[in-house]
Amino acid sequence: MIRLRDVTVAYGERVVLDHIDLDIYDGETLAILGASGSGKSTILRLIIGLQKPTGGSIWIHGEDITQYTEEEMDEVRRQMGMVFQYSALFDSMTVGENVAFGPRQRTKYTEDKIQAIVKDKLHLVGLDGIEQMMPNDLSGGMKKRVSLARAIALDPKVILYDEPTAGLDPLRCRDINHLIVSMQRHLQATSVLVTHDMTSAFAVADRMAFLQDGRFRLIASKEEFKHTQDQEVQQFIHGGELPGERETAI
Secondary structure, three states: EEEEEEEEEOOOOOEEEEEEEEEOOOOEEEEEEEOOOOOHHHHHHHHHOOOOOOOEEEEEEEHHHHHHOHHHHHHHHEEEEOOOOOOOOOOOOOOOHHHHHHHHHHHOOHHHHHHHHHHHHHHOOOOOOOOOOOOOOOHHHHHHHHHHHHHOOOOOOOEEEOOOOOOOOHHHHHHHHHHHHHHHHHHOOOEEEEEEEHHHHHHHHHHOOOEEEOOOEEEEEHHHHOOOOOHHHHHHHHHHHOOOOOOOOO
């Protein structure tokens, strides 16, 4: 279980997250929704330890990771995979080398075992036989799939998705949504999805959390979220981003 307690993130006088609490249950898929610049991606960086909060605590499996050294945090990251918004593949490496990066850096596996992992994970995301291709030769949807294969290379217990459908056409968005659900079932992992794509959120999530002005306005099951009487949440669901939103993502 992942718990955020009284977490604040501020840059000088600018408060991005304002004393938030959040529980993420083992094995669930939680979608964090909100306007551009609302702090959604900041939550992912806090969970994976790429950023420390200004205040509060972050508990993963009963341990407060805000007190961890970088070496201790690296051990936690071994159990996590992250799919970045723009795929973040290494352009100078082949697809196979990208997927093999984690196993090579974090294990003492033989090269034969690493290659077996690469083949298996690319098969899971529907990209058999492209190990020798370069990222620049891939479509946007294929890059997202390779990024997912790399994220699950070590069978993580937690998978973090930062705007996984951003920049994709509707058909590719649907493909990625199906993959997220498939990975959830295959790995039995806890998944946290940051998005402003309502179609994607409703397709993959068990619960949803709506972030506004640095605080969670609503945390609820998918059905409760869909039928909430909160007008601002309904406006976000049906009309996209709310008036007055900041354009710059945090």
